[in-house]
Amino acid sequence: MGRRISVRAASGSASSGENGVSQVTLESISAEAPPGARKEAVKKRSAENIRDEARRHGIGAPPNTFSAKYVPFSSRSSSSEEYYSLDEVIYRSKTGDLLDVQHDMEALAKHDAKYWKNLFDSRVGKTSWPYGSGVWSKKEWVLPEIDNDDIVSLFEGNSNLFWAERLGKEMLDMNDLWVKHCGISHTGSFKDLGMTVLVSQVNRLRKMKKPVVGVGCASTGDTSAALSAYCAAAGIPAIVFLPANRISIAQLVQPIANGALVLSLDTDFDGCMRLIREVTAELPIYLANSLNSLRLEGQKTAAIEILQQFDWEVPDWVIVPGGNLGNIYAFFKGFQMCKELGLVDRIPRLVCAQAANANPLYRFYKSGWEDYKAIKANPTFASAIQIGDPVSIDRAVYAMQQSNGIVEEASEEELMDAAAQADLTGMFTCPHTGVALSALTKLRRSGVIGATDRTVVVSTAHGLKFTQSKIAYHSKEIPDLACQFANPPLQVPNDFGAVMDVLRKELSLR
Ligand SMILES: Cc1ncc(COP(=O)(O)O)c(C=O)c1O
Numbered sequence: 001m002g003r004r005i006s007v008r009a010a011s012g013s014a015s016s017g018e019n020g021v022s023q024v025t026l027e028s029i030s031a032e033a034p035p036g037a038r039k040e041a042v043k044k045r046s047a048e049n050i051r052d053e054a055r056r057h058g059i060g061a062p063p064n065t066f067s068a069k070y071v072p073f074s075s076r077s078s079s080s081e082e083y084y085s086l087d088e089v090i091y092r093s094k095t096g097d098l099l100d101v102q103h104d105m106e107a108l109a110k111h112d113a114k115y116w117k118n119l120f121d122s123r124v125g126k127t128s129w130p131y132g133s134g135v136w137s138k139k140e141w142v143l144p145e146i147d148n149d150d151i152v153s154l155f156e157g158n159s160n161l162f163w164a165e166r167l168g169k170e171m172l173d174m175n176d177l178w179v180k181h182c183g184i185s186h187t188g189s190f191k192d193l194g195m196t197v198l199v200s201q202v203n204r205l206r207k208m209k210k211p212v213v214g215v216g217c218a219s220t221g222d223t224s225a226a227l228s229a230y231c232a233a234a235g236i237p238a239i240v241f242l243p244a245n246r247i248s249i250a251q252l253v254q255p256i257a258n259g260a261l262v263l264s265l266d267t268d269f270d271g272c273m274r275l276i277r278e279v280t281a282e283l284p285i286y287l288a289n290s291l292n293s294l295r296l297e298g299q300k301t302a303a304i305e306i307l308q309q310f311d312w313e314v315p316d317w318v319i320v321p322g323g324n325l326g327n328i329y330a331f332f333k334g335f336q337m338c339k340e341l342g343l344v345d346r347i348p349r350l351v352c353a354q355a356a357n358a359n360p361l362y363r364f365y366k367s368g369w370e371d372y373k374a375i376k377a378n379p380t381f382a383s384a385i386q387i388g389d390p391v392s393i394d395r396a397v398y399a400m401q402q403s404n405g406i407v408e409e410a411s412e413e414e415l416m417d418a419a420a421q422a423d424l425t426g427m428f429t430c431p432h433t434g435v436a437l438s439a440l441t442k443l444r445r446s447g448v449i450g451a452t453d454r455t456v457v458v459s460t461a462h463g464l465k466f467t468q469s470k471i472a473y474h475s476k477e478i479p480d481l482a483c484q485f486a487n488p489p490l491q492v493p494n495d496f497g498a499v500m501d502v503l504r505k506e507l508s509l510r
């Protein structure tokens with residue numbers, strides 16, 4: 001028997017299971033097969049792209065039995081009288097409450113935990129449309145009714161869950177520390193996970209001839225990058241409101257390069273957020289911030305992915321940096337859905353980590369959830385979470401209370417040192433990840449997080465978006481910060497002797 005190779009190609013004999021992965025590898029062609037047969041298979045494959053292939057698999061497939069709708073956030077666990085189709089353009093309930101996407105859990109529960117685990121596992125590492133995406137591999141739990149053809153995906157998700165061996169062992173006396181690298185992603189942050197869902201739904205609405213001329217957001221730099229990229233991929237206009245001089249150059253150039261309409265406004269993020277809400281109430285521009293609960297449906301898949309990566313074992317702690325506070329709720333929702341559908345029997349304790357300069361949730365938590373006030377956020381190196389009036393405050397409080405959660409804060413020095421220390425173990429972390437790592441350090445030192453607790457720190461953006469602050473740190477140019485882990489380059493003359501002297505000194509050689 002010759003070596004057998006599989007070719008994912010068009011063929012009348014192809015069939016698809018309901019997992020969307022070609023169950024039959026179409027033709028398995030012996031390597032010794034006549035060259036003509038192999039050539040023919042390759043020709044068929046190149047004639048059909050993965051969207052076409054998914055379309056063909058859809059013909060005759062069993063109808064979708066899952067559904068989801070918007071309900072007011074405060075009545076998400078009950079059967080609310082007030083609900084809206086996901087095809088409506090709506091962001092708040094009649095009384096001004098946030099909305100939540102409520103899935104038909106009864107329909108999902110018709111399949112047991114094993115079915116869902118096998119289905120999700122079967123889709124990892126594939127290129128079949130749209131399941132090759134870490135978000136759409138969980139489509140039935142995300143946006144079950146959307147046509148695969150309307151999906152706008154850059155195959156986001158499936159991010160690395162990194163065992164932080166040295167950081168854990170040498171710096172924190174822990175042996176089970178993990179970093180979920182959500183920032184190693186198409187636009188360099190976790191926002192891609194939510195944006196694929198939101199822009200896909202907009203694509204669907206536009207195909208339904210709903211009046212949506214473009215999609216807009218206020219941003220501290222990451223939402224705008226993700227929105228612009230997904231809109232550019234779909235050919236949909238993107239409009240982004242950015243606080244002037246408050247985001248990194250790398251973040252600013254992303255929407256510019258992707259052709260978005262960029263408005264640099266002389267205000268902070270909270271000011272931009274107020275403006276975009278007013279504008280989207282007046283113009284047919286769809287709101288892409290996490291006030292829109294569709295975003296969180298994509299973001300929650302990172303939580304499901306963590307469980308999947310641990311072979312459905314639940315970590316003890318998950319630490320998430322918080323700003324507008326949508327993501328902490330998204331994590332809660334992902335874990336909670338897995339529990340409700342029996343894939344796991346508990347959820348992890350969540351820690352929301354804020355910069356001390358922008359800490360409204362931390363203050364609320366410290367008041368025993370008695371006294372909430374939006375604040376004016378001060379500048380922080382964790383610029384993407386410089387937010388004083390978070391839209392998802394109610395969602396975050398619920399997530400913290402339901403998960404026996406903790407809110408921590410980090411000073412500028414603490415967050416920059418924590419990021420620099422992690423980098424010394426091979427990562428390249430953003431300042432927001434520094435906030436989360438600093439919260440971990442505090443909880444570890446106080447013994448709240450134990451030496452053997454399985455702990456996941458969520459890294460929300462790529463460090464390469466924040467090189468300005470790293471350069472300032474390593475140049476020791478930051479007033480009032482000792483920058484204790486700075487590693488500035490040494491200036492050495494172009495001279496063999498001088499180079500040898502430096503090496504001997506630095507490497508402690510004779
Ligand atoms: C890099 C980064 N980390 C963390 C956050 C916080 O996420 P959330 O606003 O959902 O709390 C944001 C955005 O706010 C961000 O851009």
Ligand SMILES: N[C@@H](CCOP(=O)(O)O)C(=O)O
Nearest residue numbers: 219220221222223289290324
């Ligand atoms: N960090 C965010 C702030 C806005 O958050 P969103 O999740 O509500 O869009 C950004 O990058 O803009």
